[in-house]
Amino acid sequence: MMTRKPPRIGRRRPDSGSHVRSFSDRRPQFFATAERHRQTADYAKTSVSEKTPGVLKIVPLGGVEEVGENMTIFEYENDIIVVDMGFAFPDENMPGIDYIIPDTKYLQENKNRIRGVVVTHGHLDHIGAMPYILPKIGDPPVFTMPLTAALIERRLDEFHLLGRSQINRLDIDQALNLGAFTFRFFRLNHNIPDSIGLSIKTPAGHVIYATDWKFDHTPVDNKPSEFHKIARFGGEGVTVLMSDSTNAEVPGYSLSEKDLGETIDRVFRDASGRIIFATFSTLINRIQQVINSAAKYDRKVVVTGRSIVATVEIAFSLGMLKIPPKIIVRAEQANRLPDGKVVILSTGSQGEESASLARIARGEHKTVSVRPGDTVVISASPIPGNERSVAAVMNNLTRLGAKVLYIKNLDIHTSGHAKQEDLKMMISLVKPKYFMPIHGEHHMLVAHAGLAKNLGVPEKNIFILDNGNILEIKSAEAKLSEKKLKTGLVFIDGLGVGDVGEVVLRDRKVMAEDGMFVVIMQIDRKNGKLFGPPDIISRGFVYMKESEDLLREVKHEVRKVVETKSQKPQEPNWAYIRSRVRDQIGEFLFQRTERRPLILPVIIEV
Numbered sequence: 262m263m264t265r266k267p268p269r270i271g272r273r274r275p276d277s278g279s280h281v282r283s284f285s286d287r288r289p290q291f292f293a294t295a296e297r298h299r300q301t302a303d304y305a306k307t308s309v310s311e312k313t314p315g316v317l318k319i320v321p322l323g324g325v326e327e328v329g330e331n332m333t334i335f336e337y338e339n340d341i342i343v344v345d346m347g348f349a350f351p352d353e354n355m356p357g358i359d360y361i362i363p364d365t366k367y368l369q370e371n372k373n374r375i376r377g378v379v380v381t382h383g384h385l386d387h388i389g390a391m392p393y394i395l396p397k398i399g400d401p402p403v404f405t406m407p408l409t410a411a412l413i414e415r416r417l418d419e420f421h422l423l424g425r426s427q428i429n430r431l432d433i434d435q436a437l438n439l440g441a442f443t444f445r446f447f448r449l450n451h452n453i454p455d456s457i458g459l460s461i462k463t464p465a466g467h468v469i470y471a472t473d474w475k476f477d478h479t480p481v482d483n484k485p486s487e488f489h490k491i492a493r494f495g496g497e498g499v500t501v502l503m504s505d506s507t508n509a510e511v512p513g514y515s516l517s518e519k520d521l522g523e524t525i526d527r528v529f530r531d532a533s534g535r536i537i538f539a540t541f542s543t544l545i546n547r548i549q550q551v552i553n554s555a556a557k558y559d560r561k562v563v564v565t566g567r568s569i570v571a572t573v574e575i576a577f578s579l580g581m582l583k584i585p586p587k588i589i590v591r592a593e594q595a596n597r598l599p600d601g602k603v604v605i606l607s608t609g610s611q612g613e614e615s616a617s618l619a620r621i622a623r624g625e626h627k628t629v630s631v632r633p634g635d636t637v638v639i640s641a642s643p644i645p646g647n648e649r650s651v652a653a654v655m656n657n658l659t660r661l662g663a664k665v666l667y668i669k670n671l672d673i674h675t676s677g678h679a680k681q682e683d684l685k686m687m688i689s690l691v692k693p694k695y696f697m698p699i700h701g702e703h704h705m706l707v708a709h710a711g712l713a714k715n716l717g718v719p720e721k722n723i724f725i726l727d728n729g730n731i732l733e734i735k736s737a738e739a740k741l742s743e744k745k746l747k748t749g750l751v752f753i754d755g756l757g758v759g760d761v762g763e764v765v766l767r768d769r770k771v772m773a774e775d776g777m778f779v780v781i782m783q784i785d786r787k788n789g790k791l792f793g794p795p796d797i798i799s800r801g802f803v804y805m806k807e808s809e810d811l812l813r814e815v816k817h818e819v820r821k822v823v824e825t826k827s828q829k830p831q832e833p834n835w836a837y838i839r840s841r842v843r844d845q846i847g848e849f850l851f852q853r854t855e856r857r858p859l860i861l862p863v864i865i866e867v
């Protein structure tokens with residue numbers, strides 16, 4: 262079987278002209294993806310579970326070709342550990358799809374060897390896929406920090422899965438032994454509390470895993486990164502550093518959450534009407550800053566949106582949100598207060614249709630309506646693909662008379678990911694023998710690899726993997742395996758998992774663009790002749806009443822296609838007739854209209 266070796270930095274990919282593959286490169290090409298599935302479908306034979314004593318295998322299932330669906334396998338002999346289990350949001354080429362999760366067939370087949378799932382933090386691109394995947398891989402125990410554990414429990418509860426996997430709370434200063442693995446933990450800054458990095462020791466080598474982090478010397482939760490631990494682990498000798506590449510192309514240091522707090526404070530100082538503050542429900546530090554400013558400027562806080570209410574409750578009960586007494590009020594109470602005394606915390610910073618902010622903007626929110634003089638703050642940068650929905654929400658709010666502040670007219674969002682100077686500092690503290698950039702699209706990983714190279718990591722010691730590639734470490738020597746684990750995208754559509762494939766998606770796309778065209782034919786089973794003219798139903802393609810000529814011609818064409826191809830009247834080949842109708846009527850319609858609707862031939866045998 263053909264397997265492709267991914268490029269190391271500086272070397273050209275053998276089968277393509279360019280190193281840089283963008284997000285969109287990977288997504289919309291259904292045929293290309295299907296091809297990839299075929300190439301790797303036989304993967305049981307190339308299973309990473311072959312007997313390879315003394316070898317640690319690291320396999321990213323997701324997260325190294327995209328921002329999202331982070332999930333990595335660590336396997337040593339008979340033991341498997343999974344780190345993180347996230348989902349990704351679909352792009353506009355995936356109509357009707359809610360989320361994308363990694364393909365976990367390998368783990369399903371090896372579930373008896375899974376010793377545990379270690380989770381770095383509570384963002385959905387790290388925990389979102391757990392309800393879909395945990396039950397399929399035998400509900401292994403989960404190990405994580407208290408806030409993350411509570412968020413995971415809430416998510417599992419929504420799926421009625423609570424109580425199946427054991428969710429264990431870690432003590433950040435205690436080592437955890439799972440099979441041949443010893444995990445130790447260090448605190449990292451991110452925009453959600455309880456984010457941790459991992460020191461992973463095995464007989465084959467020592468890995469430092471640092472995802473979704475930045476260094477912040479003045480974080481909102483007053484708990485800076487544990488530099489002393491990172492340096493100590495570095496001093497023990499590190500075989501591989503795996504580190505967050507999201508902002509590897511951005512020079513400088515990341516803005517401290519404290520600086521952002523000052524910006525938020527200015528908004529509160531200057532606003533006279535109500536403030537509506539939209540952010541991600543999991544940006545707990547941001548929520549804390551809003552509450553701090555509200556307290557300072559004597560405003561009451563309304564929290565609206567199911568997920569943000571739940572997160573605030575969880576974080577408060579764990580002591581991770583400091584909320585002054587009586588500052589939180591219900592929307593009905595707030596409506597009786599002067600406008601200058603109210604701030605509304607809401608979800609919907611990505612323009613999500615059903616989230617609070619969009620409902621407020623459409624005037625459909627039960628208790629909150631926007632009026633002139635209000636200030637709306639959108640405190641998150643749009644995830645690529647969401648820009649237009651965010652803009653639509655902003656337009657609606659502006660029409661209602663609100664002043665809208667967002668990332669372009671106010672520095673109202675700081676990334677939770679390290680920029681170049683912090684990334685370099687991490688590499689210098691850890692001093693790894695090998696370097697593996699993770700968490701990002703391919704071009705981000707390449708940029709991060711460039712930083713490592715400038716810091717003296719030899720080019721041959723830098724590995725840029727694709728999802729499914731296997732890094733093998735033996736006696737602290739790393740090499741890329743010739744083999745590859747099957748990877749693919751599993752689409753989550755409503756409550757269905759994986760039952761929407763490439764074909765369904767392609768049909769949805771065709772229907773969305775060019776509509777559909779149903780041809781119903783009654784065909785005589787004995788002689789293969791049409792019984793009366795075919796019926797045509799068209800939706801989203803042409804307006805039938807104004808296209809009578811076209812429809813008449815189509816009916817004529819259908820008769821031609823059916824009857825010339827039924828030379829053996831005793832046994833008409835229905836599948837063949839359907840495919841001929843689909844092809845020829847498709848071609849005919851394209852010639853007349855330059856559109857390609859989805860054609861659905863229906864045969865009724867009479």
Ligand SMILES: [Zn+2]
Binds near residue numbers: 451677
């Ligand atoms: Zn994160």
